[in-house]
Amino acid sequence: MKRAEQGRATRDHLVEVATRLFAEQGYEDTSIEDVLTAAGVSRGALYHHFAGKEALFEATLQLIEDRVMADLQTVIAGAPNAVTALHAAAVAWIDLAGDPVFQRIMLIDAPSVLGWQRWRIEGGQRALDGMRTLLQGVADEGHLAPGLVNAFAHMLLAALDELALMIAHAEDPAAALAEGRTAIEELLRRLTDTPGG
Numbered sequence: 001m002k003r004a005e006q007g008r009a010t011r012d013h014l015v016e017v018a019t020r021l022f023a024e025q026g027y028e029d030t031s032i033e034d035v036l037t038a039a040g041v042s043r044g045a046l047y048h049h050f051a052g053k054e055a056l057f058e059a060t061l062q063l064i065e066d067r068v069m070a071d072l073q074t075v076i077a078g079a080p081n082a083v084t085a086l087h088a089a090a091v092a093w094i095d096l097a098g099d100p101v102f103q104r105i106m107l108i109d110a111p112s113v114l115g116w117q118r119w120r121i122e123g124g125q126r127a128l129d130g131m132r133t134l135l136q137g138v139a140d141e142g143h144l145a146p147g148l149v150n151a152f153a154h155m156l157l158a159a160l161d162e163l164a165l166m167i168a169h170a171e172d173p174a175a176a177l178a179e180g181r182t183a184i185e186e187l188l189r190r191l192t193d194t195p196g197g
Helices: 002-025 032-039 043-049 053-077 082-096 100-114 116-140 146-168 173-192
Strands: none
Touching: 002 032, 002 043, 002 053, 002 100, 032 043, 032 053, 053 082, 053 100, 053 116, 082 116, 082 146, 082 173, 100 116, 100 146, 116 146, 146 173
């Protein structure tokens, strides 16, 4: 039991250290040796948990995705209705694009490390399910035709991802973030037929 706990602790430590290094240096400029040195563990310990650098990167993606989903759940939980929840979740997603760790790992490196198709499929399914749930609530409140929930879930998720990528690659990320927030709020106001504030 103690050995299993130590193993989990070592794995968690490696993922945390790798996440920091990938965010600071990028995937290509971070070597296994960099991770070993920063984590203070042996090569054997790392390879006991991960087949290589790509597997370690995938673990960092999972860690960030889990944190993002937890943060979004917190944002949604405080909303008084489905329309407000949708707006809050969408703006929170756009705000994440301004976070350097999320930006570098999820938006810049992940598509090239995993390949575009795999990145879209693996990273998008939980988000798509969540978007469907939010939009079903909006439809239940009478702000969206029920038959459009699935199609709009795909469309909104694609729009949010494109805005996030625009922010991540912008010369002026702060200006792009402000523009992205304004754009998604206006889009959602029109979609849900709610007045601007």
